[in-house]
Amino acid sequence: MSTKRTCIGDANPWWPQECLPPRRRSPTETDAARATAPPGVEVVCGDASLSSAYAGAVPAEIVLLCGVFGNISDADIVRTIETVPSLCAPGATVIWTRHRREPDLTSDVRKWFESAGFTEVAFEAPEEFIFGVGVNRLAKPPEPFRESKMFDFLGSDQNWDQATSG
Numbered sequence: 001m002s003t004k005r006t007c008i009g010d011a012n013p014w015w016p017q018e019c020l021p022p023r024r025r026s027p028t029e030t031d032a033a034r035a036t037a038p039p040g041v042e043v044v045c046g047d048a049s050l051s052s053a054y055a056g057a058v059p060a061e062i063v064l065l066c067g068v069f070g071n072i073s074d075a076d077i078v079r080t081i082e083t084v085p086s087l088c089a090p091g092a093t094v095i096w097t098r099h100r101r102e103p104d105l106t107s108d109v110r111k112w113f114e115s116a117g118f119t120e121v122a123f124e125a126p127e128e129f130i131f132g133v134g135v136n137r138l139a140k141p142p143e144p145f146r147e148s149k150m151f152d153f154l155g156s157d158q159n160w161d162q163a164t165s166g
Helices: 027-036 051-057 074-086 106-115
Strands: 004-008 041-045 060-065 088-099 118-124 131-138
Touching (some): 074 106
Parallel strands (some): 004 041
Antiparallel strands (some): 118 131
16 A cells, blocks of 8 residues: 655745745654654655655655646646656546636646646536636556656735636
8 A cells, every 4th residue: 555645835935834845844843744644644845846845756646736726827837737747657647726717727727638648537617616626637658757846836816805707
């Protein structure tokens, strides 16, 4: 049985204390996060934008890209999606989210996954929610793991106080 992994952190000052990367966390806080993790979960504190942060967790059968695509540039979304096959086991499943506010890139994200060798399993974007959730499966052979910078975190580009537009 493989170990489940949780990656915590990014290089952003507004993150809650429990999500800060190692350079902003004290060893005591990092140790506490690891000590309170459920059995079978390994806490990894690192920069989520670097594929090297996932080196010990690949190849992965499930890759979560939730809360990322609304906070990075369009070019970095493409770069991240193009890197994902190097993080995956054969037939891996990727679950991703993206807000649907302007600019609504969910159609583009779906096409970018297809171009990167994934088939769409599901996409849900109910009108009453501002987020879409996609599920894709790697349909080509995985790529060799490679270290790269996938994205630069820009922060949210949205005013979350606005009502969802139809």
